[in-house]
Amino acid sequence: MSTPLQKTAIAAAQAVNDLMRKGAVAVEPAPAAPAATPAMDVATDAPAMRKRSRVLIPALLVLAAGSLVLFGGKGGLISDFQYLQLSLILVYAIAVLGLNMLTGFNGQISLGHGAFFALGAYTAAVMIEHYNLNYLATLPAAAVFCFIAGYLFGLPALRLEGHYLALATFALATAVPQILKYKHIEGLTGGVQGINLIKPEAPFKLALSSDQWMYLVVLAMAALMFWLARNLLDSRPGRAIMAIRDQPLAALTMGINTAHYKATTFGISALFVGIAGALHAIIFEYVSPDSYAFSLSVAILVGAVVGGIASLPGALIGGAFVQVIDKYADAATKQLTAMVHLPIDLEPWTIYGILLITLVYVMPSGVAGGLAQLKAKWKRR
Amino acid sequence: MEQLLQQIASGLASGAIYACVALALVMIFTATEHLNFAQGEMAMFSTYLCWQLLQWGLGFWTALAIAAGLSFIIGVLIERIILRPLQGASALSVVVVFIGLLAIFHSMAGAIWSHTIKTFPSPFPEVAFAGSGIIGAHQIGMVAVTILMLSALFAFFRFTTLGLAMRAAAQNPTSARLVGVNVDWMLALGWGLAAAIGAVAGAMVAPVVYLEPNMMSSILLYGFAGALVGGISSPGGAVFGGFLVGVLENLVAYFGNLTEKMFGVYIIGNGEKLSVALIIVITILTLKPAGLFGHVITKRV
Numbered sequence: 001m002s003t004p005l006q007k008t009a010i011a012a013a014q015a016v017n018d019l020m021r022k023g024a025v026a027v028e029p030a031p032a033a034p035a036a037t038p039a040m041d042v043a044t045d046a047p048a049m050r051k052r053s054r055v056l057i058p059a060l061l062v063l064a065a066g067s068l069v070l071f072g073g074k075g076g077l078i079s080d081f082q083y084l085q086l087s088l089i090l091v092y093a094i095a096v097l098g099l100n101m102l103t104g105f106n107g108q109i110s111l112g113h114g115a116f117f118a119l120g121a122y123t124a125a126v127m128i129e130h131y132n133l134n135y136l137a138t139l140p141a142a143a144v145f146c147f148i149a150g151y152l153f154g155l156p157a158l159r160l161e162g163h164y165l166a167l168a169t170f171a172l173a174t175a176v177p178q179i180l181k182y183k184h185i186e187g188l189t190g191g192v193q194g195i196n197l198i199k200p201e202a203p204f205k206l207a208l209s210s211d212q213w214m215y216l217v218v219l220a221m222a223a224l225m226f227w228l229a230r231n232l233l234d235s236r237p238g239r240a241i242m243a244i245r246d247q248p249l250a251a252l253t254m255g256i257n258t259a260h261y262k263a264t265t266f267g268i269s270a271l272f273v274g275i276a277g278a279l280h281a282i283i284f285e286y287v288s289p290d291s292y293a294f295s296l297s298v299a300i301l302v303g304a305v306v307g308g309i310a311s312l313p314g315a316l317i318g319g320a321f322v323q324v325i326d327k328y329a330d331a332a333t334k335q336l337t338a339m340v341h342l343p344i345d346l347e348p349w350t351i352y353g354i355l356l357i358t359l360v361y362v363m364p365s366g367v368a369g370g371l372a373q374l375k376a377k378w379k380r381r
Numbered sequence: 382m383e384q385l386l387q388q389i390a391s392g393l394a395s396g397a398i399y400a401c402v403a404l405a406l407v408m409i410f411t412a413t414e415h416l417n418f419a420q421g422e423m424a425m426f427s428t429y430l431c432w433q434l435l436q437w438g439l440g441f442w443t444a445l446a447i448a449a450g451l452s453f454i455i456g457v458l459i460e461r462i463i464l465r466p467l468q469g470a471s472a473l474s475v476v477v478v479f480i481g482l483l484a485i486f487h488s489m490a491g492a493i494w495s496h497t498i499k500t501f502p503s504p505f506p507e508v509a510f511a512g513s514g515i516i517g518a519h520q521i522g523m524v525a526v527t528i529l530m531l532s533a534l535f536a537f538f539r540f541t542t543l544g545l546a547m548r549a550a551a552q553n554p555t556s557a558r559l560v561g562v563n564v565d566w567m568l569a570l571g572w573g574l575a576a577a578i579g580a581v582a583g584a585m586v587a588p589v590v591y592l593e594p595n596m597m598s599s600i601l602l603y604g605f606a607g608a609l610v611g612g613i614s615s616p617g618g619a620v621f622g623g624f625l626v627g628v629l630e631n632l633v634a635y636f637g638n639l640t641e642k643m644f645g646v647y648i649i650g651n652g653e654k655l656s657v658a659l660i661i662v663i664t665i666l667t668l669k670p671a672g673l674f675g676h677v678i679t680k681r682v
Contacts, residue, residue: 109473111418111480156667163416166476167605168666170418174602175659182653294598298480305477349488356481357463360474 080211084283085323087215090222091279093319096303097229097312098272103301104310105233106265107245112169114297115176116146116270118287120277122180125195125287126188135200135282139221142278143271150270154263173297180289194288197281214283221279225272230312232268241265273300299326302356308366317367325352387516388635389628394520395589395603396627397527401582402597402604403611403619404531405575410613412551412571413464415475419482421601424579425594426486427452429494431584432501432592441504449580456576460569490594501587523585530581531620534574538616547571599655603630606661611674618674626661633657 099113123145124138133141153172160168180189189195202213232238240261243251252258281287303322308314329348337346363370402420409417417423431448435441459482467475505522538544549557550567558564583597590596603626611622634654 103473109476111476156663160666163414163472163476164666166418166472167416167609168663171602171605171655171659171662174598175655178653178655182656298484301477301480305473309473347488347492349484350492353481353484353488356484357478360470360477360481361466364474 080209083209083211083215085327087211087218087283088280089320089323090218091276091283091319092300092303092322093316094222094225094279095273095276095300096307096318096322097225097315098269098276099300099304100307100309100311100315100318101229101233101241101272102265102269103304104308105238105245106241106262106269107248108262108266109163109166110169110269110297111166111294111301112172112176112297113269113273113300114292114294115169115172116150116273117277117280117296117300118176118180118289118292119149119270120146120274121281121287121292122189122195122277123274124278124281125197128197128282129190129195130188136217138282139275139278142274146274146277147267147271150274151263151267153270154266158259158262169297170294173294176292176294177289180292189289192289194286194291197285197287199283199285211283218279218283221275225275226312226315229272233312237261302352304366305356306359306366308368308370311366311368311372314366314368385635388631390516391520392628392631393624394516394523394627395586395630396607396624397524398582398586398600398623399603399607399627400620400623401527401530401578401585402600403607403623404534404616405578405582406604406608407613407616407619408571408575408578410608411616412547412568415464415479416605416613417575418476418479418601419486420575420579420604421597422483422486422490422594423452423456423576424583424600425597426490427455427576427580428501428583428587428592428596429490431580432499432587433494435502441502445504445581445584448584449577452576452580453573456573457569459576460572464572465565465569487594496594499592501584501592503588519588523589526581526585530578534578543570599658602655602658602662603627606658606665609662609665612671614671615674622673626658629661630654630657 095113095117098116099110102108102110102113120142123142124135127133127138127141128135156168181192199210199214201210233241240251240256243254243256244258244261248258299322302325303318304315305318306321307316307318325348329351333346333348333351336351359366365373402424405420405424406417409415409420427448430451431444434444434447439447463478463482464475467478503519503522505518507518538548546557546562547567547570549560550562550564551571554564557567582600586600587596590600604623607623607626608619609622610625611618611620613619637653
């Protein structure tokens with residue numbers, strides 16, 4: 001006969017064992033996972049890959065920045081508009097990365113990260129418009145505000161799991177445009193009209209257009225954020241964050257302060273998304289309540305799911321997907337409609353939805369996870 | 382005073398709709414433990430179906446019955462084809478699939494019927510009666526239809542074998558299977574019923590909020606709030622919660638207006654409707670996750 005307490009202890013011990021076993025084989029994502037079980041990030045975990053990426057990533061960064069000299073300028077191969085597109089891809093990648101940290105690595109679902117994107121964007125816009133601050137100074141401010149907001153929202157969210165957390169964040173996302181239109185803050189936010197900004201010029205009399213300059217700024221920020229994320233996840237707190245996702249009970253019994261970590265991860269995740277929002281406001285030169293509707297939160301989630309929910313490179317793929325879909329989905333859907341002779345004009349969201357559902361079945365670990373699996377298969381051959 | 386009564390009456394009327402949506406959500410939740418984020422868009426789509434049938438010249442109640450039947454079929458198909466393979470999948474996969482469904486229904490409605498706002502006829506005659514200054518004919522009709530439907534559902538679950546089998550499948554699938562209940566089909570039927578309830582709710586609310594692809598977004602949020610207030614695992618509680626939230630919403634707006642008039646300070650009004658829902662949802666989830674009537678879920682470790 002065993003008392004309930006003993007039962008609990010036995011279950012906890014089993015869970016700890018489970019966790020340790022999992023930790024040992026964590027680099028191998030389950031190949032035929034039936035659903036989107038967050039797969040460990042292969043690329044950042046393997047030491048050989050890390051050595052290679054130490055050379056590869058700076059090289060890519062230099063290349064990305066150097067593209068300005070090679071292709072930019074008047075009559076260059078890449079136009080200002082295309083630089084803006086590239087910047088937007090990177091901005092969304094930062095946002096997707098932020099959601100990935102929370103959903104992919106900590107196991108908390110959020111349908112409301114558009115709210116933190118909006119908070120970051122409005123922080124930047126209000127500070128530039130009303131306090132004449134330099135745009136670069138608004139980034140740390142947006143980071144701090146969003147961290148606090150995220151941490152505070154994360155506190156009640158502690159008691160919520162899975163579907164319930166999704167519901168709370170869903171409510172947040174739906175309410176955002178209304179909150180931004182609230183009468184008493186209209187003086188700051190500009191109400192329904194929003195705020196128009198002016199894109200900053202390149203400093204030091206550099207021969208760069210403002211789009212090119214902002215591309216460099218965004219590139220630097222993205223590199224910084226990805227570096228921070230990788231290092232955080234690679235550290236002791238990072239392992240705690242992932243342990244909470246895999247075995248919450250075992251993590252607790254091993255002495256991890258689950259509540260503290262969960263709320264902090266929420267804050268950090270909001271911080272990333274907030275910085276993305278601030279950068280977006282600056283390069284897009286405009287904020288308004290209705291640009292931060294529920295569909296933005298969906299877009300960020302879709303980016304995370306498409307790229308790979310627990311993958312850092314996946315965030316980049318996800319960011320690209322969000323921007324490309326945003327820009328080209330209309331044209332692509334029209335072509336598709338014409339191609340299969342449908343009687344009605346399909347809308348991009350239809351494709352979005354079908355793609356999402358298909359992805360959950362076909363590639364549960366996202367494009368990044370799918371590629372990693374393909375590679376593993378190819379190597380084994 | 383009359384204004385206050387008016388507000389309560391219209392709160393009850395919109396509460397009837399929230400009650401329907403909350404009930405649909407609870408039906409799916411008790412059977413599968415999923416929160417159906419696509420419920421609102423499904424109801425909106427059903428309402429468009431109903432509108433289309435009306436355009437083709439059918440009478441209101443025939444059109445509504447056919448639309449509800451079609452929605453029932455759509456609901457069953459969704460469960461059988463899309464959600465069945467996801468049994469035992471992580472919460473994230475299920476949520477993502479629901480978001481996908483939401484996107485598909487929303488955009489399909491826009492693509493087929495365009496995004497322009499349409500008027501939707503009310504089936505109830507505009508007659509004057511004692512107290513019609515307080516509550517309109519359509520509002521009474523809304524409440525009546527809701528109560529009728531809820532009673533029918535109650536009778537179905539309480540007095541028919543099929544209803545009993547569905548309850549058994551939701552409460553204890555293993556034992557239900559042992560006594561010969563086809564649990565899989567019961568879940569699909571639950572989905573179908575939820576979709577049909579949504580169709581009725583949509584057709585009842587459409588004359589008030591007008592027909593457009595976004596019509597259900599705030600109603601869904603209030604439906605969630607109602608379901609949570611009553612307890613997401615209790616059908617009766619969800620209905621009560623829906624009415625409560627409806628009245629609460631109107632009272633908040635009313636007292637907001639009152640304070641503005643009396644003290645000249647604007648605190649809260651119709652513009653903050655969704656924020657009120659957000660506050661209700663988060664407060665209930667943090668303070669009393671089981672709601673007023675739901676049973677507390679204990680986790681065995």
